Amino acid sequence: MKGPLFNSAVVLAGIYVFLKFILPLFTAPLPASLIFLYLALTFSALMIFYTMSGESLESFMGPVQRFLTGEGQTGVANIARVLVFIVFPLLVGWQTYTKLAPSDDPPPESRTIHPAPPGEFVGLANPYPKNNQTIQEGKGIYASNCSPCHGENFDGKGIAAVGFNPPPANFADSGTIAQLQESYLFWRIKKGGVGLPIEGMPWKSAMPRWENELSDEKIWKVIIGEFDGAHQSPRTWEEEE
């Protein structure tokens, strides 16, 4: 029974079980799109490895070919072959039907995370220096305005966070504000979700338009406070200190 075909099936099944059932024991479940991607890559790797030589190609594809052509098959094997020919198209049809049938589920999202800021916000520099005073002022503004959603630990887990989809950004994650310049944050805080550009619509952001509540000075200072609190540094083109 052992051979390239069996090994491939075991590897594919093993990876599927790991991604689908074992990994979620330690972290959040993976979306189906990612599991499919990783399985497709694994399948490609197996195809490459087992078609490297004539012998391995024969032992990999030979059984499949013989089964499908019915070469030398009698009795149960032949019935199994006929069953495959009947069941396989039905499975494909069922899969197609479930994909196309009307459903109440919203379609998967391919959301753009970082929309491009308008030109007037590009290249702005924070006019306030980073020192103890501005950090404390910034954190104070953050505590009273931002922490209910973005969390007192800057981790996106504020008390109101559960009510939002997508959830508020986790500033402690190195993939969020650490990737951005201060001018970008200034734009996003000042203009909020309604100020997002038309490219890449529709947007999903419940971020308030803070320019109605906070002055520019307070916005710049809250940016200083956020970076310090999240232990991140803004993206710059100049090296600091």
Add this chain to the structure above:
Amino acid sequence: MKNHDTLKLQSWLPKVKASSLSGWSVFLAFLLLPAFVWAQDAATLAMQVEYRDVPGIGSRNLIWIVAQQHLLLAGFVLGVPIFAWICEIVGWKTNEPRYDKLAKEFTKLLTSAYATTALFGGILLFLLIGLYPKLMAYLSDIFFPSFIAYSILFLLETATLYLYWYGWDVMQGKKKVFHLFLGFLLNLFALGIMMIPNSWATFQASPVVVTDGTAIERAWAAMQNPTWWPVNIHRFIANIVLGGFICGAYAGVRYLQAVTKEERERYDWMGYVGNFIGVFGMLPLPFAGYWLMREVYQYNQQMGITLMGGFLAWLFILQAMLIGVLFLGANYYFWMGITYRVPGVAESYKKPILAMLIVLMVSLAVWMTPHSLVASLQEARQMGGTHHPLLGVFGVMSAKMTVANLMILVTFISFLMYWRAGKQETAAWAKIAKAVMGALLVIAGLAVIVLGVWGYFVPAIIRINYFSVAQVLIVLFIMVTFTPLTALLMKSAKTTTEMIWGQMPVRAGYTLVSNAVMVILLMSLMGYARSSSRVHWHIYGVMRDTSEYAYSPALGYAAAFMSLNTFVFCMIVAFIFWVATMGDKATQGTEHGQPEDSPVKIPGGVAPAIAGGSPREGQTFVNPVPMNKNEDT
């Protein structure tokens, strides 16, 4: 006043009537007077036309197709001379006629490809002038001196190409050096021909507008825009890759069509050379791309974000997939080469190949993992957003740079492995050298990973300026030191298993074709991304697109156009190859029928770096592995 004028006219008219021929002429002129006025009005109106449209297909789509075909053909006619020239030099240095023959065969294609490229260039120019007159007027005003330089370079290139091609057989022997010099000039002019239009395109994305100074000063300032040199370098390397892989694809198709043993050997070897040059160019290409994107970000953060974090970001996931397939294809071809061309050694390489395949696949999986995942509402809720808490870290540049470097490193190891297959080092210091190389490889791989992980914990500027650069330098150091070291080792090495050409399975031919298609798709994809990053601007921040096509098309729509462009280009190239080789087929018609098991005279020895050790000139052997033609059926 009016009445007075009328009277004057009335008093003048009888005089006109009195005269004969001249009078009629003046009379006719009067009749045509409104036409002159209308013509003047029409001219004024024509000057005010900003856009014209083409019914059905639309002006933008038409320009998209023609410009893409012109660019791909230009990449081909600029890449192939580099390829041909390198082959010619190798043939000259190693005294191997087959390299010279290969170079000549591809130069022959240039003459017809060159005319087709110029044809598409002319069509593109007419269409641009007709459909985008305002934009072209502005660009002409700025770049006119460069148009003159471009025309002169074009003339020089054409003259040099004719001399290079028609003088090939005459300039042999002592005159070969002069022919090589012509090849150098051909590539030098070609470089200029590529760089000048690059400045027009990059100006549109990152304009430098100077209003003072002479026309030449203004044009020169506009040419030296921030993304000009990164695009020059990136396109130059990409053209080498395109030239190499198209040569490989040509060889692949001819290999699949081959009926005689001689043909199989010839096109197998040609496919190898094409793949080698393609891979050779592909290894530094990601570095050039990284530099270009860095310059884009530095020029304008908004544009950088539009490309890599905004609505065009999904194109970079497609790019990862295409590059991944290309890397896999190139490695697969090397590995099959070890299995089929060096009989008996495959088993000993099985485990290293498996290890390299796993590294490549894991790297590709990381590269293809998007920052924000495609997830249903329920899945997004379970993850706490579209970022996965664990795998979300793969979505940022630190991870992508790391795996890109690892893939380059693995591909380079594949090449080294192929080169050394079937050889036994005899140098006294070989053992130490191999141990040092092995240790360095492990250290380099670990260093790339450590820098990648560390990159998450430092400010972005430190990662971009130091860590990413260090990763690139580590990989380049390995390539630059290992290549001459291996060449030195192979110089005194004993051949234990002779390399056999013409034994590769048919899937090797398809792999070569697939590699070429991937490169063309990649060029179409990233060309679109670069161009689209200007969004609704003809010239970013200077001249706004006010046409009805000032919107960015949906990504699926754009992807369909990229596929269409790739298909059309493949058809054009196939046509060029067909036309150019029509005569060869007629003359080769009688050269059939070498028996399978007869001694095969293998084309001579090779420079170690380019062909991985084949038998020396004149060596013969009996083919030990019969070709199984049914293997892949």
